[in-house]
Amino acid sequence: MNPDDLRRRLEFYRDLGITTLYRRGDSVSPPRRSTPDSSPGAAPAPERNPRPPSAPPEPASFAKPAPPDQPALLGDGLLPGLAPPDDSMEKIRADIGDCTRCRLHEGRTNIVFGVGNEKSPLVFVGEGPGADEDAQGIPFVGRAGQLLTAMIEKTAAKEGIPLERKDVYICNVVKCRPPNNRTPQPDEMEICGQFLFRQLMVIRPKAIVALGGTAAKALLGTREGVTRLRGKWRRWNGIPVMVTYHPSYLLRPYNKNAKREAWEDLRTVLHYVYD
Numbered sequence: 415m416n417p418d419d420l421r422r423r424l425e426f427y428r429d430l431g432i433t434t435l436y437r438r439g440d441s442v443s444p445p446r447r448s449t450p451d452s453s454p455g456a457a458p459a460p461e462r463n464p465r466p467p468s469a470p471p472e473p474a475s476f477a478k479p480a481p482p483d484q485p486a487l488l489g490d491g492l493l494p495g496l497a498p499p500d501d502s503m504e505k506i507r508a509d510i511g512d513c514t515r516c517r518l519h520e521g522r523t524n525i526v527f528g529v530g531n532e533k534s535p536l537v538f539v540g541e542g543p544g545a546d547e548d549a550q551g552i553p554f555v556g557r558a559g560q561l562l563t564a565m566i567e568k569t570a571a572k573e574g575i576p577l578e579r580k581d582v583y584i585c586n587v588v589k590c591r592p593p594n595n596r597t598p599q600p601d602e603m604e605i606c607g608q609f610l611f612r613q614l615m616v617i618r619p620k621a622i623v624a625l626g627g628t629a630a631k632a633l634l635g636t637r638e639g640v641t642r643l644r645g646k647w648r649r650w651n652g653i654p655v656m657v658t659y660h661p662s663y664l665l666r667p668y669n670k671n672a673k674r675e676a677w678e679d680l681r682t683v684l685h686y687v688y689d
């Protein structure tokens with residue numbers, strides 16, 4: 415890569431708030447781009463969220479270089495391409511191609527890019543595809559997806575907002591199904607997250623809903639749990655972010671409070687975006 419291309423690439427990642435790039439075999443740390451805020455209605459002020467001194471150490475998978483017998487994960491040729499100034503969904507799709515940039519490609523049936531209105535003022539970001547999503551290539555089509563659809567459409571109807579699922583955009587942090595529906599690993603999130611960031615920068619929605627802890631971590635770089643994060647506006651690259659529970663968590667029978675809180679979060683978001 416020539417020096418000009420390298421500089422442009424590094425500037426692009428810096429603009430996204432990514433402060434750590436690493437090569438195969440290097441130790442890695444998570445990007446820090448968190449911006450907590452206080453007021454749901456008002457645009458929250460940008461703010462860093464550095465790791466407190468008492469924060470627990472990184473998980474082993476984050477801190478250790480990949481063993482040599484594992485598939486290569488990060489290297490000069492494996493990072494997603496530099497976003498062009500006139501980036502578009504078509505270009506992002508083309509850049510993903512038949513992606514093998516992380517180990518998640520090994521078990522996938524389909525890359526699950528995203529679905530919905532690519533000009534929507536509202537984007538929902540989940541964790542990663544499950545079995546139904548992997549089979550169909552569409553995010554949130556299983557039981558959790560049906561619940562998400564009902565939450566969006568019923569809450570909107572109740573609040574007098576004409577909105578259907580097809581009017582918003584829905585995507586995930588990682589585009590390929592993790593084996594056994596495990597949580598995506600930090601390196602997988604960081605590699606595939608570059609595509610998510612490009613999607614969000616192309617759409618530039620008025621607000622983002624982070625569904626669950628993985629989406630919150632990817633967007634905000636925070637270690638806090640959803641219970642503490644939800645209900646308040648945060649920011650990702652200047653765009654207000656509301657963290658709430660992942661629909662799959664809400665499907666568990668003992669989460670009545672979480673259901674009520676998720677509907678409250680969604681109502682807050684819908685009024686902010688569509689009033």
Ligand code: SF4
Pocket residue numbers: 510513514515516517518519525588589590602605606
């Ligand atoms: S999860 Fe993302 S980075 Fe990994 S192989 Fe799939 S598309 Fe590529």
